[in-house]
Amino acid sequence: MNLPKRIEIHEEGPREGFQIEKPGFSLQDRASLVEALAATGLAQIQVASFVNPVKVPQMADAAQLFQAIHKRPGVRYTALWLNEKGFRRAASVAEVDLEGVLYFYASDAFCQRNNNSSAQEHARAQAQWVQLYRDFGLTVHKAYLMTAFGCNFEGEISLEQLRKALTDIAALQDETGIALKEVYLADTVGWANPNAIRERVDLTRHIFPQARIGLHLHDTRGIGMANAYAALQEQVDLFDASVAGLGGCPFSGHAHGGAAGNICTEDLVFLCHELGIETGVALDPLIEAARLAERIIGRRLDGKIMHSGSLEKFR
Structure with missing residues (x-):
């Protein structure tokens, strides 16, 4: 393997x-x-x-x-x-x-509930964070894309939606002159499955060939470790746990409580x-x-x- x-x-x-x-x-x-x-x-x-x-x-x-x-x-x-x-x-x-970390959303509905703005508006606002980090002598090296697999308010995030969100991050990287060394896909509320892990890691690598791909996985539906194994098979070497x-x-929209850890x-x-x-x-x-x-x-x-x-x- x-x-x-x-x-x-x-x-x-x-x-x-x-x-x-x-x-x-x-x-x-x-x-x-x-x-x-x-x-x-x-x-x-x-x-x-x-x-x-x-x-x-x-x-x-x-x-x-x-x-x-x-x-x-x-x-x-x-x-x-x-x-x-x-x-x-x-x-x-x-x-x-x-550390200099930027946060983005693939789900517009989740971003609206968490930030009172659209996902694209939130993405544009990250340029201000780049400058703030620079003011404090910090290099922006990492970006998280929240709800990269799905959202309980919006449903499944399609590959095209994911591509658009990743492209927005890449555009901000070019505009601000930063070089992202780590790009995380976050399964914020537990929608990922092993096949989705493989295809979305591959897409992210295509858009960010210079970056390490990281995963922030939740075990909401009991397949978190199966998703981690699929990621290992794709040579992912960076995980939150x-x-x-x-x-x-707690703000995930689950009928019986929040997403699992x-x-x-x-x-x-x-x-x-x-x-x-x-x-x-x-x-x-x-x-x-x-x-x-x-x-x-x-x-x-x-x-x-x-x-x-x-x-x-x-x-």
Whole structure:
């Protein structure tokens, strides 16, 4: 099989997981989880988001959380922001590892609900973000295309819709003189399937031949890991994941709640190691971090390997 020799995983559980839970988890517990994840070999951890504390009270203490973490050299501790105010709050916290990231939408309906603008209007506004990042000395190196597979408000995103959204990103890249090194397709609410992964990764590579293609997958309908495997077969080597399967999208339009969390980090690591793909992540300490997350949250979480254990003890 034509699989990558090594992949890179960006951990999103501390931000995506606790953002969807009820407020009240202690800074100490959340910092301990971040520190446990950093000890596994993960190179990047998204710790928190700088968003409206009235709408998302779970993230009201984002600055204090960053300051509570004992940082490990060589690990990037990143944050999410949705507007300039949030970015400037993040930039004021010395412990945040800032990065120049742009966000786009394939679904017009989802963008309207999240941003009160059309997807194309939102895309044009990203030029202002390029300048803002430059003002802070940041290079724009990454772009996310949200709802790249489908949307519960709009339905399936066709290949032509995806091509149009990707072309808009490429046009902005040319207009602003940036060079995107990473382009992520985000299955924000769980519409992807293995065939769609293959055809959409191929289309994205055609439009961005110089960029690494990344995937942000949600396991809403139970085939998140099958989608990851299909991506590995397409030589994708960049994934977002969430320890213990924490998280979800509360604004996804699902009749019975939000989208499930990202694909589970330790399950993805297990899959890769079984296939002979290096991750740079130690699986057993990662399983312990997942179990720590479960103890903090206080209920059984969705990860599989955290409950069954790896196969190492049988070998």
